[in-house]
Structure formats: structure tokens, C-alpha cells
Amino acid sequence: MAAAARASARARPLAHPNPGVAALLVKDGCVIARGWTQEGGRPHAEAVALAGLGDGGAEGATLYVTLEPCAHQSARGPACTDLVIAAGPARVVIGQLDPDPRTAGEGAERIRRAGIAVTVLDDANARASLSGYFTRAEFSRPHVTLKLAMSLDGCIAMADGSSQWITGEAARAHVHAQRARHDAILVGGATWRADKPRLDVRLDGLEARSPVRVLLSRGVAPDGVRVINRPSQIGDLEGVQYLYVEGGAVAAASFLAEDLVDELHIYRAPILIGEGRRGLADIGLTNLADAHGRWRASEQRQLGSDTFSAYLRSR
Structure with missing residues (x-):
């Protein structure tokens, strides 16, 4: 089996x-x-x-x-x-x-x-x-994987917002492989405006596997992009069983705050940034005890000089 x-x-x-x-x-x-x-x-x-x-x-x-x-x-x-x-x-x-x-x-x-x-x-x-x-059958929504690429001290960008590249080539290729395994990929409005991400698959032979692009925003949908106003609307993404959330910090935090993340993918580069932009905004945690027992490690591997760790939500 x-x-x-x-x-x-x-x-x-x-x-x-x-x-x-x-x-x-x-x-x-x-x-x-x-x-x-x-x-x-x-x-x-x-x-x-x-x-x-x-x-x-x-x-x-x-x-x-x-x-x-x-x-x-x-x-x-x-x-x-x-x-x-x-x-x-x-x-x-x-x-x-x-x-x-x-x-x-x-x-x-x-x-x-x-x-x-x-x-x-x-x-x-x-x-x-x-x-x-x-997940669709039980919760009427897609299975959600949240991806975070950060420094050892938990930053996803410099203080001025520059973020290319936190991780190396092997880790970035791994991310593109993960994109190819998902039906849709989501970023927040701030990331869309600042980075203008392509959100596609750029691996030879897998370009056609690029997922549907989704924007978490209250604005008007750009051409070829679906828009949802809040995380709870992911159940309305017809035909989507697997959703890949790539950020930024506010969008990631909003999915965690609503307990909609089923899997965490964390890419950590062996660098220190210091006074940079943090990987997560407030997730609504008020008691440290509530943070324990929620995640269990499922995979870890080395990708060049970076490390990849996957965690599953314990429900």
C-alpha cells in the first residue's frame, strides 16, 4: 500500500x-x-x-x-x-x-x-x-500548504524589502516542483504589488503544470488571476484540492490565525539578516502553551546549503 x-x-x-x-x-x-x-x-x-x-x-x-x-x-x-x-x-x-x-x-x-x-x-x-x-470532503476546502523561505533569524527580506534571493538555486527549484504539485498558488496583495511575482513553474518540461494564480486582496482581480477577500473563501475555489500559499507575512499569518494551514514547508538559508522583515505577522497567539502540540515533523532534507523542513498540522 x-x-x-x-x-x-x-x-x-x-x-x-x-x-x-x-x-x-x-x-x-x-x-x-x-x-x-x-x-x-x-x-x-x-x-x-x-x-x-x-x-x-x-x-x-x-x-x-x-x-x-x-x-x-x-x-x-x-x-x-x-x-x-x-x-x-x-x-x-x-x-x-x-x-x-x-x-x-x-x-x-x-x-x-x-x-x-x-x-x-x-x-x-x-x-x-x-x-x-x-480535506475537501471533510472541511469543504482545499488542503493548504504554507511555504516560508527565511533566514536563520526568521527574516524573509531586508528592512528595505529586498528579498532576492534568500535561498539558493536548489531550494528554489524544489519550490517550483512543489508548485507543480498544487492546483492553485496564493499570495497576498502586498506581495503582489511589491514583487509582481509570476507564480508559475519554471522547470524544464513542467511549465504547463503552472497552478492557477490566486490573490488575497480586496482589490480588482488582475487578468488571469482569481481574487478572494479573506482566507475562509478558499472553499469557493472550484476544482482546487491543493492550495500553495507563498505569502507574504500578513497573508501567511491570516491563514495560520484561522487554522487553515494543513502543512508547513519551511526553507531556511544559513544567513543572518538582523533588522529585516519578519516571516510572520501576528497570528493571534495569546498563550505560549497553545503553540505546543500543533505541528509534527514529517520531512527534512538538505537542498544545497539550505535546509527544507515539512510539518503537518496535528488535528
């Missing part, structure tokens, strides 16, 4: 508005087929994996799928539950049940009734790989 969850990264974010699901077929200890949700949401992962096998190729195999096979018919394609039943694997292992009421346990139950063994895991890796989908 962990391998299937890793494979699902290939579907993000191209699969939207559908979840980025992955499926592996294993027989005699070997992966014999794999698939993930294709661009635009179809075909689904199970359909892709099973299409790579001939008639009877799935017999005796175990199908690992990160999300419960869909149980509803669609004009865009068949129900994956029917495809799985027709293929006849010996066993189906499901990472997470689908919260969509059109499936919601019915897919797993129909497969069981067809005589195929079904195991539902409630697997953490599968859930993490579908974080945008589950």
Missing part, C-alpha cells in the same frame, strides 16, 4: 477534480500491473492497471488500491467496482474507504458479494496521498 501511495504522486494534481488514486496488482510477490488516475480524472487507476493485463491476467492476484473503487456509473467511464469484479482478482486491499456518498462502502461490499476477499486498511500513507480529496 505504501508503494501504491507513492505511485499516486504521478496523478497529482493532473487528476483533479477527481482524487489522484493509484492501484497495484501483485501476483507471486511481483507487481504485474500498475496505474494511477489520468489527466482530467479518467480513466481511473484501477481501469489503467487492469487494462495492462489480458483476459484472466488478474486471476490469483491481489489488487492494492489507495481509495475504494467507485461504485457509481458515469458518462465518462464504467464503475471501477464492475471492472474489478469482471477481472476477478483473488483479493482487493483498500487503503481508504471513499467518502463520496455514491460509493461510501458500497464498492467494497459489492466486491465482497462477488466472492472476492476484501481488506480495508484505513492506511495512513493512502490517506496522506489523498489529503486534498479528504
